[in-house]
Amino acid sequence: MYAIEVEKLTKIYGKGETAVTAISDANFQVKPGELVAFLGPSGSGKTTILTCIGLINEPTRGKVVIDGTTVADSGWQNGIDLKRMRREKLGFIFQAHNLIPFLTAVENVMVALQINGVGRKEAQKRSAELLDALNLGHRLNNYPSALSGGESQRVAIARALANKPKVILADEPTAALDTENGKNVMALLKLLAVENHSAILVVTHDHRMVEGFDRIFQVSDGRIIGEHKNGDI
Numbered sequence: 001m002y003a004i005e006v007e008k009l010t011k012i013y014g015k016g017e018t019a020v021t022a023i024s025d026a027n028f029q030v031k032p033g034e035l036v037a038f039l040g041p042s043g044s045g046k047t048t049i050l051t052c053i054g055l056i057n058e059p060t061r062g063k064v065v066i067d068g069t070t071v072a073d074s075g076w077q078n079g080i081d082l083k084r085m086r087r088e089k090l091g092f093i094f095q096a097h098n099l100i101p102f103l104t105a106v107e108n109v110m111v112a113l114q115i116n117g118v119g120r121k122e123a124q125k126r127s128a129e130l131l132d133a134l135n136l137g138h139r140l141n142n143y144p145s146a147l148s149g150g151e152s153q154r155v156a157i158a159r160a161l162a163n164k165p166k167v168i169l170a171d172e173p174t175a176a177l178d179t180e181n182g183k184n185v186m187a188l189l190k191l192l193a194v195e196n197h198s199a200i201l202v203v204t205h206d207h208r209m210v211e212g213f214d215r216i217f218q219v220s221d222g223r224i225i226g227e228h229k230n231g232d233i
């Protein structure tokens, strides 16, 4: 079974003369354990694809299936509990400033577990272990303002993977990082894909990182115009 199936996905923002077709008839599937990128210029529709799959942007037309559940088919499926799907199946990695500023590194990760019903003590133990595995064991009690860009990004990654989601969605996870930290983040995403069997979809225009992906979808003007396997780009 695919982790993600997208069929004729179309998203039009607005109506009438001011309507903007951000994505038009996109088709693709992603398997569990695959690390894929959407690469393309600014405004080509990459983030729109991610937010439609992330259940935060309603598709205008087309179908989105997550882990075997049809979540959208010409608009949201009737009766679908989007919040629950988001919480249980999806992990989001956005830019580092997405951390909650008044919570420490470990608390930022704990939140993701606690909203899924894990008790405080257990959440704390698991979050500390996860951060330790990401070489942040010495930063557990630091607030985001005291962390470097690379450290914050790793906290955001820990938070996204705390629940071992089936699907991880990352928007420009390496853009703000230097090459070395960018490579570390890519290595972590790869590890996650392999060990947790998560499907990981990354939006990027960071050409430095293309080697790390299993597949790359090239997006231009709201269309997926090409697909490259690792090594052919």
Ligand SMILES: Nc1ncnc2c1ncn2[C@@H]1O[C@H](COP(=O)(O)OP(=O)(O)OP(=O)(O)O)[C@@H](O)[C@H]1O
Pocket: 013, 014, 020, 021, 022, 040, 041, 042, 043, 044, 045, 046, 047, 048, 049, 205
């Ligand atoms: N909420 C919105 N309302 C109207 N138009 C939008 C909205 N969000 C995006 N768009 C338009 O849809 C198109 C695709 O935008 P999108 O953000 O998906 O592209 P992108 O490839 O992710 O760009 P970037 O790399 O700059 O983030 C653009 O023309 C954009 O202006």
